[in-house]
Each structure stands twice: as C-alpha cells, then as structure tokens.
Amino acid sequence: MNRQASLRLLYGGTFDPVHNGHLAVARHARDALGAQVHLMPAADPPHKGPTHADAEQRAAMLALAIGDEPGLLVDRRELLRDGPSYTIDTLRALRAELGPQAPIALLVGADSFLGLPTWKSWRELFGYAHFVVAERPGNGIDSALPADLAQRLAGRWAGAAAALSDAPSGKVLRLEQPLRPESASDIRRRIQAGEPWRDQVPFAVAAYIVQNRLYGAGTVTSGPL
Ligand SMILES: Nc1ncnc2c1ncn2[C@@H]1O[C@H](COP(=O)(O)OP(=O)(O)OP(=O)(O)O)[C@@H](O)[C@H]1O
Numbered sequence: 001m002n003r004q005a006s007l008r009l010l011y012g013g014t015f016d017p018v019h020n021g022h023l024a025v026a027r028h029a030r031d032a033l034g035a036q037v038h039l040m041p042a043a044d045p046p047h048k049g050p051t052h053a054d055a056e057q058r059a060a061m062l063a064l065a066i067g068d069e070p071g072l073l074v075d076r077r078e079l080l081r082d083g084p085s086y087t088i089d090t091l092r093a094l095r096a097e098l099g100p101q102a103p104i105a106l107l108v109g110a111d112s113f114l115g116l117p118t119w120k121s122w123r124e125l126f127g128y129a130h131f132v133v134a135e136r137p138g139n140g141i142d143s144a145l146p147a148d149l150a151q152r153l154a155g156r157w158a159g160a161a162a163a164l165s166d167a168p169s170g171k172v173l174r175l176e177q178p179l180r181p182e183s184a185s186d187i188r189r190r191i192q193a194g195e196p197w198r199d200q201v202p203f204a205v206a207a208y209i210v211q212n213r214l215y216g217a218g219t220v221t222s223g224p225l
C-alpha cells in the first residue's frame with residue numbers, strides 16, 4: 001500500500017487573493033509529500049479583519065488558479081459554517097470524518113506557524129494534525145520561535161516526509177522550498193497604487209480581479225486594464 005497517498009494535507013488561508021507564492025508552496029508540498037493538497041479558504045479568518053474579496057470570490061479565484069492541475073484541490077468546508085474559521089473546529093470535524101488513525105497535516109507558512117500560540121486551543125492542534133511549515137522570507141523558524149512554541153515542539157521534528165504517514169498527528173516537517181516573496185497584502189497595495197501586480201497571480205486570477213473590480217482594480221490609479 002502507498003501509505004503516503006493516504007495523508008490528508010490541508011492548506012488553509014485567506015487567499016485574498018491567491019498568488020503564485022501560495023501555488024509554489026502547494027506544488028512543492030504535493031511533490032515532496034506525494035499527497036494531494038486541499039487548499040481551504042477561510043470564510044472568516046480568525047486573525048484578520050474583514051476580507052477585501054468575499055468568501056465566494058476568494059474560493060472562485062482559488063478554483064481558477066488551480067484549474068485542472070493534478071494534485072491540487074479546493075476544500076470548501078470552512079465556507080459551510082458560520083463564525084470565525086477556527087482551525088481546531090475544522091480539525092475536530094475532519095478527524096471525526098476520517099477516523100483516529102488517518103494521517104492529517106496542515107500546511108502553513110513560517111509566519112503563520114510562528115504565531116501558532118495565538119490560535120484557539122493551539123496546544124490541542126498537535127493531537128489532531130501534523131504541521132508542514134514552509135519557509136517564508138523574513139520569518140526564520142529557528143531564530144524567531146516563541147518559547148512556549150519551542151517547548152511544545154520538542155521531539156516533534158520529522159526528519160523526512162515519510163514520518164508523517166507513520167502517525168496520525170503530532171509531527172512537524174520543515175518544507176525547504178525556494179523562498180517566494182509574494183504576499184496578498186502587497187498585491188492589494190500594488191493594485192491600489194497602480195504598480196505592476198499581474199505577474200504575481202495566475203492569468204485567470206488577474207482577469208477575475210479586473211473583471212470584478214476587486215481591490216480597486218479598474219480604477220484610475222490601478223493602471224491600464
Ligand atoms: N510567499 C509565501 N511563502 C510561504 N508561505 C506563504 C507565502 N504566502 C503565503 N504563505 C502562507 O500561506 C498561508 C495563507 O496565506 P494568506 O492567504 O494569509 O496570504 P498572505 O500572502 O500571507 O497574506 P498577507 O499578505 O495578508 O499576510 C499562510 O500560512 C501563509 O503563511
């Protein structure tokens with residue numbers, strides 16, 4: 001049996017909008033772990049204010065970004081419930097669905113991971129899923145680990161991707177992919193400022209942003225369409 005194929009790998013985010021950095025990380029994780037990546041837009045991201053595009057628009061951009069690319073999927077489960085999209089609630093529901101033995105992993109960028117102690121019931125998350133942490137410019141995992149997180153991580157580092165399929169949860173794998181500079185907030189700022197931005201998102205996503213006049217696109221300052 002190919003045990004790695006059974007790993008459920010979730011990549012949650014606000015995706016406001018999805019950008020080429022997200023896709024590069026998702027592809028790298030897919031290839032490194034031999035698992036499908038379920039990109040999961042947060043309906044109401046707990047640590048962000050109101051989103052700029054609504055949840056359906058962010059999910060639509062994700063679907064356009066992925067197209068029919070093998071190994072990448074959109075998971076709409078957080079759009080189906082009200083209230084803040086707490087990860088612990090998502091994982092509890094997924095664990096109930098998949099059973100106690102199924103390996104589950106969360107893919108997060110290093111900035112998200114360093115903020116883990118601010119997440120709801122964060123210590124419990126390790127009982128529900130593994131973490132796969134993607135390096136991100138300016139967010140050194142080693143240098144910036146908060147003390148309570150460092151303590152929680154003792155004995156959890158996985159040396160290889162295969163370790164994630166040997167247990168249902170609790171390991172942390174560092175994904176060493178080429179660093180990607182894109183950020184959604186910078187893309188929104190660029191659109192507002194009339195600076196170049198289209199090469200940072202897939203073509204179909206750029207077209208959707210312009211057609212729907214998201215983030216101020218199509219206004220005088222956002223540059224020619
Ligand atoms: N360039 C990147 N490299 C590595 N991880 C990233 C990158 N961009 C986003 N991520 C990770 O993807 C997840 C979802 O990110 P999100 O949708 O919030 O976009 P973002 O670009 O981080 O947005 P913002 O600019 O508002 O912080 C987070 O875990 C984040 O750390």
Ligand SMILES: O=C(O)c1ccc[n+]([C@@H]2O[C@H](COP(=O)([O-])O)[C@@H](O)[C@H]2O)c1
Nearest residue numbers: 012013014042045046047086087119120
């Ligand atoms: O559960 C929480 O308390 C929590 C706090 C912050 C972020 N998250 C999740 O982390 C993922 C990335 O979040 P963000 O804000 O960087 O887009 C997304 O799936 C969020 O729902 C979850």
